[in-house]
Amino acid sequence: MNHPIECHALAKHYGELAALDGISAVVPRGQVIGLLGHNGAGKSTLIKLILGLIAPSGGRLQVLGQSPWRAHALRRRIGYLPESATFYGNLSGRELLDYLARLKQAPRAQVATLLERVGLAHAADRRVGTYSKGMRQRLGLAQALLGSPELVLLDEPTTGLDPQATRELYRIVGELRADGRCVLVSSHLLAELEPHIDGALILRQGKLLAAGSLHALGEQAALPAQVLLRPRELAMGELLARLEAGGVSARPRPDGRLELQVPRAGKLRMLRELLADPAIVDLDVREPTLAQLYDWLGAGPPSTAEVAA
Numbered sequence: 001m002n003h004p005i006e007c008h009a010l011a012k013h014y015g016e017l018a019a020l021d022g023i024s025a026v027v028p029r030g031q032v033i034g035l036l037g038h039n040g041a042g043k044s045t046l047i048k049l050i051l052g053l054i055a056p057s058g059g060r061l062q063v064l065g066q067s068p069w070r071a072h073a074l075r076r077r078i079g080y081l082p083e084s085a086t087f088y089g090n091l092s093g094r095e096l097l098d099y100l101a102r103l104k105q106a107p108r109a110q111v112a113t114l115l116e117r118v119g120l121a122h123a124a125d126r127r128v129g130t131y132s133k134g135m136r137q138r139l140g141l142a143q144a145l146l147g148s149p150e151l152v153l154l155d156e157p158t159t160g161l162d163p164q165a166t167r168e169l170y171r172i173v174g175e176l177r178a179d180g181r182c183v184l185v186s187s188h189l190l191a192e193l194e195p196h197i198d199g200a201l202i203l204r205q206g207k208l209l210a211a212g213s214l215h216a217l218g219e220q221a222a223l224p225a226q227v228l229l230r231p232r233e234l235a236m237g238e239l240l241a242r243l244e245a246g247g248v249s250a251r252p253r254p255d256g257r258l259e260l261q262v263p264r265a266g267k268l269r270m271l272r273e274l275l276a277d278p279a280i281v282d283l284d285v286r287e288p289t290l291a292q293l294y295d296w297l298g299a300g301p302p303s304t305a306e307v308a309a
């Protein structure tokens with residue numbers, strides 16, 4: 001069966017500039033995939049190509065089994081929340097969704113359900129012009145879900161949302177995944193995004209730097225785990241000396257704990273030894289984060305020399 005998004009050597013040029021430079025990847029059904037990259041890496045260009053708003057300069061792109069360029073009927077099967085959604089402020093939330101449901105040929109009955117789902121039922125009959133930024137973002141999510149799209153594209157979806165609304169948004173994203181939809185989320189907030197995605201597409205200067213499940217990318221990077229130790233009272237010096245004698249370098253932290261970088265290969269053996277050490281009263285293990293993986297891949301912005309080249 002086709003994947004919701006499949007691209008091969010996909011390219012988009014603006015004159016001399018390769019905004020996308022030969023991207024090959026698939027985005028599977030029933031998964032939430034992070035679309036990551038620094039400013040100007042090519043994320044919005046990829047989203048516009050998927051939506052069929054711009055034509056590729058080369059390569060092949062299939063979205064829900066067809067080429068998206070000028071495929072107007074395909075857009076009804078895709079939900080899209082733009083980075084800063086602007087709405088006609090004189091309509092109420094309900095009127096606006098009613099109007100968009102008609103445009104998208106979505107069942108009008110979905111309007112009330114979606115307003116409820118994004119937590120806007122109480123404000124459904126208020127003018128959108130009176131909505132807060134977070135409320136407008138929720139309305140944007142509701143319009144993206146009209147017509148029960150198979151593919152949902154969310155561009156920086158938590159901009160302007162408070163922590164509770166952010167949790168609610170990711171709860172809905174989780175429901176979409178459970179329902180077999182495919183969700184592509186573009187974001188710079190790696191720590192916020194990490195618990196909610198199955199995998200990532202990481203772009204840098206128009207090229208695909210990495211693609212795959214977070215687990216597979218983590219295995220590939222083989223970054224060390226971070227271990228935090230709390231020594232028994234007055235045992236810090238004794239513990240540090242013992243670790244150093246064993247060839248382990250530890251960094252004392254301002255919170256009174258010791259931080260160790262433990263290579264994946266010897267992790268279990270080292271943890272067993274640490275657990276048996278009477279000078280340690282508490283121990284935390286932290287796996288490498290998406291942000292560390294991102295740095296390891298060198299996904300940051302280009303240097304001045306690269307820009308000049």
Ligand SMILES: Nc1ncnc2c1ncn2[C@@H]1O[C@H](COP(=O)(O)OP(=O)(O)OP(=O)(O)O)[C@@H](O)[C@H]1O
Pocket residue numbers: 014017018019037038039040041042043044045046
């Ligand atoms: N219409 C256009 N004409 C010329 N250059 C463009 C156009 N659209 C995008 N670009 C360039 O293509 C490159 C990729 O831009 P794009 O908007 O896809 O990046 P992005 O990863 O979405 O960045 P951001 O995180 O800032 O939104 C950038 O160098 C940008 O200046």
